[in-house]
Amino acid sequence: MAKKSFPLSKVYGLLEPGPVVLMTTAGKERANIMTLSWHTMMEFEPPLVGCVISNRNPSFDILKATRECVINIPTLELAEKVVGCGNTSGRNVDKFKEFCLTPVATSRVKAPIIDECHASLECKVVDTKLVTQYNFFILEVLKAWIDPSMKHPRTIHHLGKGAFMVDGETIKLPSKMK
Amino acid sequence: MAKKSFPLSKVYGLLEPGPVVLMTTAGKERANIMTLSWHTMMEFEPPLVGCVISNRNPSFDILKATRECVINIPTLELAEKVVGCGNTSGRNVDKFKEFCLTPVATSRVKAPIIDECHASLECKVVDTKLVTQYNFFILEVLKAWIDPSMKHPRTIHHLGKGAFMVDGETIKLPSKMK
Numbered sequence: 001m002a003k004k005s006f007p008l009s010k011v012y013g014l015l016e017p018g019p020v021v022l023m024t025t026a027g028k029e030r031a032n033i034m035t036l037s038w039h040t041m042m043e044f045e046p047p048l049v050g051c052v053i054s055n056r057n058p059s060f061d062i063l064k065a066t067r068e069c070v071i072n073i074p075t076l077e078l079a080e081k082v083v084g085c086g087n088t089s090g091r092n093v094d095k096f097k098e099f100c101l102t103p104v105a106t107s108r109v110k111a112p113i114i115d116e117c118h119a120s121l122e123c124k125v126v127d128t129k130l131v132t133q134y135n136f137f138i139l140e141v142l143k144a145w146i147d148p149s150m151k152h153p154r155t156i157h158h159l160g161k162g163a164f165m166v167d168g169e170t171i172k173l174p175s176k177m178k
Numbered sequence: 179m180a181k182k183s184f185p186l187s188k189v190y191g192l193l194e195p196g197p198v199v200l201m202t203t204a205g206k207e208r209a210n211i212m213t214l215s216w217h218t219m220m221e222f223e224p225p226l227v228g229c230v231i232s233n234r235n236p237s238f239d240i241l242k243a244t245r246e247c248v249i250n251i252p253t254l255e256l257a258e259k260v261v262g263c264g265n266t267s268g269r270n271v272d273k274f275k276e277f278c279l280t281p282v283a284t285s286r287v288k289a290p291i292i293d294e295c296h297a298s299l300e301c302k303v304v305d306t307k308l309v310t311q312y313n314f315f316i317l318e319v320l321k322a323w324i325d326p327s328m329k330h331p332r333t334i335h336h337l338g339k340g341a342f343m344v345d346g347e348t349i350k351l352p353s354k355m356k
Contacts, residue, residue, distance in 0.1 A: 010338070016215045017335035017343050018196010035355075037194045040218035042230050042312050050228060050314065052220050076349075083351045129307060134220055136228065138312070154346070157195035157335075160188070162353025165195050168332070168346025171254075173261045175340025177213075 001104045001115055003145035011047040011144050012178075014073060014119055015039060019155035020082055020164070022072040022117060023053070024103070025062040026110035031103055033095040033114070034059040035086030037158040039071075044178065047141040049123065055135050058090045063137060067125040068109040071139070072117035076154045076166050081116075083162060108142045118153040119146045179282045179293055181323035189225040189322050190356075192251060192297055193217060197333035198260055198342070200250040200295060201231070202281070203240040204288035209281055211273040211292070212237040213264030215336040217249070222356065225319040227301065233313050236268045241315060245303040246287040249317070250295035254332045254344050259294075261340060286320045296331040297324045 015021075023034045039051040049071065053060045063069055074082050081099040088095060096103050096112075103112030106122055113120040122145075127138035147153075156164040193199075201212045217229040227249065231238045241247055252260050259277040266273060274281050274290075281290030284300055291298040300323075305316035325331075334342040 013338035016196070017337055018194070038219045040228060040230065041216045042314060048312070050218060050312075052218065052228075079349060079351060083353045083355070087354045127308075127312075130305075134226070134228075134305075134316070136220060156349070157345075158355075159195055159348065160191035160356065162351045162355060164349050164351070166346045166349060167335075168344045170337065171257060171334070171342050171344060173257060173340045173342070175261045176265045177261070177336075177340060178338065 001113065002147045002149055003120065004148050006119065006144040006146040008047055008141060008144055009045045011121060011141050012041045012044055015041050015049060018157050019073050020158050022074055022082065022085060022114055023059060024070045024072060024111045024114060025059050026066055026068065027058065027062045027090065030094050031096060031112050032059050032062060032090035033085045035082055042138060049139045049141060051137055051139065052135050053137060060135065063125065064131065066110065068111055069123050069139065070109060070111045070113055071121040071123055072114040073119040073155060074117045076156055078116055079156055079164060082156065113145065118150045179291065180325045180327055181298065182326050184297065184322040184324040186225055186319060186322055187223045189299060189319050190219045190222055193219050193227060196335050197251050198336050200252055200260065200263060200292055201237060202248045202250060202289045202292060203237050204244055204246065205236065205240045205268065208272050209274060209290050210237050210240060210268035211263045211279065213260055220316060227317045227319060229315055229317065230313050231315060238313065241303065242309065244288065246289055247301050247317065248287060248289045248291055249299040249301055250292040251297040251333060252295045254334055256294055257334055257342060260334065291323065296328045
């Protein structure tokens with residue numbers, strides 16, 4: 001794996017701009033992958049991430065049972081695989097095989113990292129108070145990984161019905177914001 | 179106001195890609211504006227939006243008391259005003275005056291729409307169970323407005339410390355996703 005450790009204090013900068021992510025979970029038979037856009041940062045450090053996962057998705061049950069996952073951030077190059085993962089169900093498909101993605105075992109959680117993604121966040125579930133009513137999980141990021149060789153990772157942002165906005169230019173303004 | 183009514187069923191497409199938004203609230207003395215990136219869709223229709231608002235911000239107290247707000251989506255042209263709103267406090271600044279933004283009164287909520295933003299979502303607070311622990315509010319969008327004359331609104335996405343990614347190209351892939 002080309003990824004290096006990434007400071008937890010900087011994780012918010014990866015998720016705040018709203019990229020589509022691929023969540024991996026460790027199912028009993030095999031690891032699953034779910035495409036996901038409904039997430040938000042909730043705390044800087046340790047980083048907390050809130051996300052909504054439909055209870056019709058097998059990842060919902062796995063996450064509820066194992067309380068562990070990895071949030072992987074794909075770039076434009078993986079767009080077709082991202083849509084593929086969103087359009088198939090882990091009930092009858094091994095998505096790693098189907099979409100030629102490489103699972104990498106990691107230390108903190110049983111769910112695998114997706115090697116092809118430019119960043120991966122190992123997470124544990126820390127709050128399930130809103131799971132029954134809203135399918136809303138709160139995750140703590142335990143460990144973050146990033147591929148430093150990708151200098152300008154262009155993430156993708158779902159606009160609905162298979163349309164995605166791709167990262168454009170970056171602007172910098174004088175700011176006191178974190 | 180150039181904005182027209184926008185279907186609630188399409189609101190997710192505005193917020194899923196993760197734009198920075200400007201939340202307006204109706205304070206006792208004056209309306210306030212807060213810059214915000216920590217939000218996520220939680221349901222399609224009626225649209226539910228979860229968001230984190232620091233309890234050090236006056237908007238937190240106003241939202242908690244009035245249970246109403248407007249989520250306004252600014253475009254690149256407003257980037258300096260967006261940072262300005264994020265770097266000042268409504269305690270001692272009238273942000274509408276300070277940043278030459280135009281408040282427009284609306285019908286469903288007391289908080290004003292920001293005329294210069296390309297879309298505005300009138301919201302009421304529907305769940306405060308996670309407010310004490312996480313500053314996390316769940317909002318229902320009651321009414322949505324969009325400026326149809328802006329054909330290619332380029333939203334901005336916070337990367338941290340005043341850096342923003344600007345919407346780039348849009349790609350379309352065959353997908354069964356909503």
